[in-house]
Amino acid sequence: MKKFIYLIALLSFSVYSQGKYLTKTGTVSFEASVPSFEEVKAKNDAVTAILNTDNGDFAALILVKGFRFKNALMEEHFNENYAESDEYPKATFKGNLNGFNVSSIDGNSTFKVSGSLTFHGKSKEISDINCNVVKTDKGLELTGNFSVTPSDFDIEIPKIVSKKIAEDIEVSFKFDVIKK
Amino acid sequence: MRKKTIVLLIIVISGIAGYNYIYKDHRNIEKEKAAFTLKSTELSNEFLVSSSDSEKKYLNKTIEISGKVTEVDNNTLVIDNNIFCQFLNPISNSIKTDAVITIKGRFIGYDDLLEEIKLDQCSLSKN
Numbered sequence: 001m002k003k004f005i006y007l008i009a010l011l012s013f014s015v016y017s018q019g020k021y022l023t024k025t026g027t028v029s030f031e032a033s034v035p036s037f038e039e040v041k042a043k044n045d046a047v048t049a050i051l052n053t054d055n056g057d058f059a060a061l062i063l064v065k066g067f068r069f070k071n072a073l074m075e076e077h078f079n080e081n082y083a084e085s086d087e088y089p090k091a092t093f094k095g096n097l098n099g100f101n102v103s104s105i106d107g108n109s110t111f112k113v114s115g116s117l118t119f120h121g122k123s124k125e126i127s128d129i130n131c132n133v134v135k136t137d138k139g140l141e142l143t144g145n146f147s148v149t150p151s152d153f154d155i156e157i158p159k160i161v162s163k164k165i166a167e168d169i170e171v172s173f174k175f176d177v178i179k180k
Numbered sequence: 181m182r183k184k185t186i187v188l189l190i191i192v193i194s195g196i197a198g199y200n201y202i203y204k205d206h207r208n209i210e211k212e213k214a215a216f217t218l219k220s221t222e223l224s225n226e227f228l229v230s231s232s233d234s235e236k237k238y239l240n241k242t243i244e245i246s247g248k249v250t251e252v253d254n255n256t257l258v259i260d261n262n263i264f265c266q267f268l269n270p271i272s273n274s275i276k277t278d279a280v281i282t283i284k285g286r287f288i289g290y291d292d293l294l295e296e297i298k299l300d301q302c303s304l305s306k307n
Binding site for chain 2: 022024045046048050059061064065066071073075079085086089090
């Protein structure tokens, strides 16, 4: 009986100490357009993201097939030749908002994010990304952007199209996380 | 003269074909025939047994699922607590939690973080 009470106490304690904020409909988009060529841009608005407000730990999961392009052929090529989404259906980010403290947020705060980004089966450590955090009615809004290159993730751009695809790919994100 | 018209015709036809190839339409999941039709519980069980095998089996396929709505938002809803469906258009107000519905959508992957099956480009199936 005593053990049981301890267990309950432990469980309820862990429930209260965990400040978990999450979204299932976060947005991640990337753009690698070159002026005067057709835009190379895609958006995924079903990204899962979880933020632990106790320690700033952050995780996101992107299903690569969910990236939508304006041009259907471009989407097909992206999935088949570059992202190879049949083999690598997921992209993930695991990291931390450095020095995150939920009580210090008033209006608009910026935190540095560092962590590891996995795409196309390859991981890359990224750091020093600025992430804006704004308090909203229901939770927090995290926004920011950073750039990566295809070679970071072992993606080769064939010479014939390399002129039409920018070397630096701009990635931007927006997560409206709500307390769970 | 005749040769010239034939050459011109070939150029025009290949031009149109090329244009249609480059600017072809997106898949229309709503009009596509479902590759799999099943109950939400059957699908969930398959992912419980092996999420990676099931993910391979269904990836990018159009599936039709019937089950109970457990969560509704603007253009997303959840069936059976673990099948997340994103609709192309806002969901009609008549759909409430606990309603039993059939939807058709494209499976885009399994979310390990929340243990959810995710579909996009969903639409309500007419019964």
